[in-house]
Amino acid sequence: MEIESPGAVTYPPGLVVVAARHAFREHSRAAAKPLSLVFDSSGDGTAHESSPRLLMLTGDTFDLILTVGTTSRGKTLGGVVMPAATVAVGIRRPLRATIALPADDAGVLAETILPCGTACVVVESTTGETYQSDWLTL
């Protein structure tokens, strides 16, 4: 009895290949500054299983803390930007519209429901500079 190489049956679904090809269009359109991820609780083995995922990011003049929870409708995203009201925060998704995360006067971001999937954080400062994080699987 002969069996074909498993490589043949592990080729990804067509949509996955299309998404990989389309990734090429998602290169930063402008020269965005890096929004550095300084902490991600998903890499912290001590985090409690029911804790929301905690992401801490930093730009040149501001810091951003995001919390990512899970609901039956998708991911909930909230957080705080420090110092307050210095930047506009958004979630960029491949080939889809960027979702704005409005902040109040204290810099607290309104909790927003996001679809699961790949996204990155984009921040625009009041001086017009754009920052972008690495792509993350939320």
Add this chain to the structure above:
Amino acid sequence: MDVHGAQDHVASNTIDASSGSLTLLVERARRGDATAWNALVDRFAGLVWGVARRHRLSQSDAADVSQTTWLRLVEHLDRIEDPERVGGWLATTARHEALRVLRISDRQLPSAHDDFIDLLPAEDDAPVDADLLAEERDRELWELIAMLPPRCQLLLSVLTAESRLSYVEIGQALEMPTGSIGPTRARCLEHLRRLAATRGITSVHGVS
């Protein structure tokens, strides 16, 4: 890299994904050549997908891991130091991201079926009249592979992916000493042969 502008001027010719220098493909992709990028995708999509699926991820999670991996490559194209090892870079990135997603999902949705490994073939666009006998054989092989230790499943998946990686790249991707890949591969295949023999399968082409 002005990807969008360059895409408008992409040559209509295609690039054979299985041949040609990876350095050349990466260089061309860096300059915005979408056909070179597509050739990289064609060459390594199976590898990235295979790595993601071997980490107990659902099909949708594996798709997200794949997309994240490719998006990261786009962003890091200019920083790939050795383009000939881009396959290893992709496998390593996919593995790390898959482990991250797995940790998140394990925390958020603790399951009594943690050991379940979904090894069903991908829902691709195979023709309806696909060879049923081949399907049956593949299914049987997957059943056997699913009985191997997870490390063996992952190693055999990477070794048999359509995009061949060097042992150095595999070692980096799976965090294994290069010298142990060959012996581990031999043990895994021997294990697979013994399992196959119990079902009357004595010849397994493509994985020897």
